[in-house]
Amino acid sequence: MATLASWAEAFAAIFKEGGNVFTGIVGGILPGLIVLMTAINALVSIIGIERVEELGRKAGGTSPLLWPVRYFFYPFIAGFILTNPITHMMGKFLPERYKAAWVENSFRAMHYGLGLFPHMNPGEIFTWAGISSGVESLGYSTAELAVRYLLCGAVLMTISGIITEKMYFWLWARGHNGQQPTN
Amino acid sequence: MLKLIDKVGRGAGKVVGILYQAGRDSIDQVITNILPFMAFVSFIIGLILKSGVGTVIANTLVPLSSNLVGLLVLSFIVTLPFLSPLLGPGAVIGQIIGTLVGVEIGRGTVPVSMALPAMFAVNGQCGCDFVPVGLAMSEAEEETIEYGVPAVLYSRTISGPIAVLLAWVFSIGLTYQ
Secondary structure (H helix, E strand, C coil): CHHHHHHHHHHHHHHHHHHHHHHHHHHHHHHHHHHHHHHHHHHHHHHCCHHHHHHHHHCCCCCHHHHHHHHHHHHHHHHHHHCCCHHHHHHHHCCHHHHHHHHHHHHHHHHHCCCCCHHHCHHHCHHHHHHHHHHHHCCCCCHHHHHHHHHHHHHHHHHHHHHHHHHHHHHHHHHCCCCCCCC | CHHHHHHHHHHHHHHHHHHHHHHHHHHHHHHHHHHHHHHHHHHHHHHHHHCCHHHHHHHHHHHHHCCHHHHHHHHHHHCCCCCHHHHCHHHHHHHHHHHHHHHHHHHCCCCHHHHHHHHHHCCCCCCHHHHHHHHHHCCCCHHHHHHHHHHHHHHHHHHHHHHHHHHHHHHCCCCCC
8 A cells, every 4th residue: 555655656746846847937938938929029020021032032142252141141030030930931032052051041040049039939949948948947047058059050050051052062963964053 | 180190099009909919929829839848848857857767868868968979979860861850850859858958957967068069969950851841832943852852961960060069169168157
């Protein structure tokens, strides 16, 4: 009887602990998140998406100076305004040959800003909040971590955009007797 | 005068309408996307903290996530072209492993200085399940998709470990207070 009781207690303890965690993250993350999302949703509906399209058309050039624009600023700004998953449609303003590298980074853009702008992809917030809440539970501030997450993401997106672009050109050339993609 | 009042009234009405709709959108998001995931994560954390599962996971995850070499190995594994599309959907796996590492950081078994590199290591596969759909959403031609999908998957295996190294560099000088 005593064993059964201790089992029942251990079983209930799991859900009690889970409940404590739940009230912790709901009370800690949600209120600020809701207010922030409301403010940014309003801002976005005032800005409109025409400006995003304009940026996309400019980002499709061949100059190497456009690498950070095409693979960081454009997906990030599109993600900020259009959020997941509408952002991925914005690659249609780029030439065909850059679309693979664009998609690579429109995915990445959905995560690296979450520490500062959780409205961008709230359904996947734990890609950031999973680890940051561990840091927070030690009593540390996560603001600097969030800034560094985004900055590191910006550099990474530029690099990975270039790698994917080169990889696409290489695979294309292999399938077309060494010719480069033209459109 | 009446015109002015009319104009101000209309303007205020428009602003209130936009704000109200924005509030409705964010509450919708919270109920359909965020709260279900929070409930799910809370259950997993409760299970880990109060049952024996925690020690098993800690034994496998802690050696990988408590040092740079382990994180490089982890990021390489999750970005392998045949694994990353399986690990990608909904970013669920990345979020769960992230949460587990977060719990270990909170316990002190994983050093807090590994937080940023770990964030990139557990998420190297992000979106890999979605590449053909993403390309199709961007109105890519069939041939672009044919070469684009392997281009993204292969380049991930290179950029996965690069991401961890980069995050390690970006952690330099980050003090927790």
